[in-house]
Amino acid sequence: MERGAGPGTAARGERRRPESGPPGPPRRGPFRAPGGGRPTTPDARRTAGPVVARRRLAVLLVLVLVAGFCGWALYGSSWLRVQRVTVSGTRVLTADQVRRAAAVRPGTPLASVDTDGVAERLRRALPRIDSVDVVRSWPHGIGLKVVERSPALLIEKGGKFIEVDAKGVRFATVPVAVKGVPRLELATKAEPGTAASLRRFGPGRLVGAAVRVAGDLPDAVAREARVLKVRSYDSISVELARGRVVVWGSDERGAEKAATLTALMKAAPRARHFDVSVPTAPAVAGS
CATH class of the missing domain: 3.10.20.310 (membrane protein fhac)
Known part of the structure; x- marks a missing residue:
């Protein structure tokens, strides 16, 4: 008995046969964000834009409010004012x-x-x-x-004293001389041999030279300094207590002159006249 051809084989053959006609559009899976993030759909992407914009607007509004509050607190309120x-x-x-x-x-x-x-x-x-x-x-x-300012010198004028600091600035006039500050005697044009120096250097520069000499004096000598006399730019002398005198010369080589004067005073403590105008060839007298 022949076995009849069942529909199964034909049906299976037909199912294996590809369908005719143009291919359909490819199937698209859900969009996955870069880095393996949670997949989003086109609808989700369309709704995300307004949400981000609203968040940015909210942040901007908060910043504006904070800035306004800070400005009001600094300038408009009574909290941060000078008392x-x-x-x-x-x-x-x-x-x-x-x-x-x-x-x-x-x-x-x-x-x-x-x-x-x-x-x-x-x-x-x-x-x-x-x-x-x-x-x-x-x-x-x-x-x-x-x-x-601290006075380095005093200039007597009209019975009062002008204070001069270490920069040569005349900053105050006081009725009484400050203790421990030497007085400056500046040469005038009437004194012989001083007019040319005043024309060349001027009183301001001579005062500056005297201030530098006062600053270069050794501490022990500065404490005994009473008067600085300036006849010209290279003729400056210092009168000390007990009638002693130091001939300093110009304001140049101040550190070298100070060291020489210290050595002279140790070697001849009873001397009354010290000349360090040329520090390499000093002289003493009156011992």
Whole structure:
């Protein structure tokens, strides 16, 4: 008995036969973000844009609010305003003098205080001030740290004394001579042999030379210095206590002259006249 051809074989053959007609569009899987992130769909991508924009807008709004609050706190509120001005470092000046010259008004926003302007105002109003540091002391203070000038020489004029510092600056006039500061006697045009030096160098330069000589004196000699006499640029002498005199010459080679003078005074402690104008050939007399 022949076995009839069953439909199975034909059907299986037909199922294996490819379908005719044009190929369909390729199937697309879900979009996967770079780096293996969570897959997103086109709809998700379309909705992500507005979310990011809203987040950025929110961050920008917060930054604007914070900046506005900081500006109001610094300049508009009563929280950070000047309530006190402290002064330190004064020796001759008083704290009240410095505060008045600084002219920092109470209630001024601390952030708006021009510290450089305050320092310049102080130096202009009070020449005794050599330098000043103006600092903000949050939340309510301004600090003025003052360094006063120290007199290196005194110039007597009209019964008063002009103080001159180590830079040659004439910064104050006082009624009484400061103890321990030598007096400067500057030659005048009427004195013989001094007119030419004054024309060439001028009083200001001669005062500067005297200041440098005063700064170069050995400490032991400086403590006994009473008068510095300047007849010309290269003729400067120092009168000491007990009538002793040092002929210094010009203000050049100051360190060498100081060392020579120290050695001379040790070798001839009773001498009354020391000449170090030429430090390599010094001389003493009156011992």
